[in-house]
Amino acid sequence: MKRSRPLRRKPKRPEPKRQEPDAIDLRSTDDDPVVQGILTAISQKRLKPGAKLGEDKLAKAFGTTRIHIRQALSHLASRKVVMQIPNRGAFVYRPSWEEAKDILAARRVIETATVSAAIDRLDKAGRAELKAHMELEARHDRNDRWASLSLTAEFHVLVAKLAGNRVLLEMSRELMLRTSLAIATFEQPGEPDCLPDAHPDIGALILARDKASAIDAMRHHIEEMEQRIRPKEGADEVDELTAIFREIDARGRAGG
Ligand SMILES: [Zn+2]
Missing domain, CATH: 1.10.10.10 (Winged helix-like DNA-binding domain superfamily/Winged helix DNA-binding domain)
Structure with missing residues (x-):
């Protein structure tokens, strides 16, 4: 499993005083x-x-x-x-309500496809990787909220990886991040993206190559996320960014 690199890193060389460092590749x-x-x-x-x-x-x-x-x-x-x-x-980034709904609807489409392709391509190595991940989730202390969020997202990325399509994998990774933003915006702070008990079922159905049930279970899992987000109203939502967008809207209306 790929680990994130340490957050702190010394620059490779001292920062030049006048010259700008090389552009990142x-x-x-x-x-x-x-x-x-x-x-x-x-x-x-x-x-x-x-x-x-x-x-x-x-x-x-x-x-x-x-x-x-x-x-x-x-x-x-x-x-x-x-x-x-x-x-x-x-x-x-703070998605709008419409965008948040679209993100989750897109995940429903993509992930029912990845789960299906993952079953078609499932080999010995893939089975081992999936089992190892499921054991990791089962053993994991759910009170460790930050690690839990990474681990549950990795389950979805792994299913996309097992599907063996790089484009689907990239789309899944992107949708995973945007889901985190959507859920963080439209649900109570600190809620997990995934409800905890769905993954063992989905994983077992993939291992059993029960495609119809695996697709249903994944669809249901994403639908649960869709049902948990709610549009927000009221003054408690006003923050710096909301204020900025209001200002931009106001300008747009004033100009046109
Ligand atoms: Zn999940």
Whole structure:
């Protein structure tokens, strides 16, 4: 299982005084430690939707340059995980209610497909990997909330991986992150993305190659997530980002 890299890392060389460091190779940007660190913090809900991502603070936390942080944030913005607003800075992306519903509906489509393909392709190595993961989830202390969030997301990524389609795997990873943002925005803070008891059933059905039941179980599991999110109303939702969007809306109306 791939582990995230440590959050803190010394720059490879001292920060040049005038010259900017080399641009990050975009092909490997997903493996960049800053990108990985922020993605992990979002998937573990330590960073909440709407949270400000200050370049200086991040540069200090990661022991790197502001240029590096800026590039990482731009990359995350291209993945709809971060929102960059001119003259305001970067924020953890906060999906709208419509978008949150679309994210979960897309997961329902993608994951019923990945579970089906995973069963078609299931071999000895895949079975072993799935069993190992299920044992890990079974043994895991659920009170360790942050680790639980990573572990349950890994189950879904593993199913996508077993499906053997790189594009589906990439889409699943992206949808997983966006689900975390959707659930963090529209459910009580700190709630898990997955209800805990669904994975053993889905895993067992995959191992039994019972495709129809596995697809049903996965669909039901995602539908449960869809039912748990609720549109939010009222004044307690007002935060910096909401205020910004209101302002932008107001400007749009004023101009047109
Ligand atoms: Zn799940």
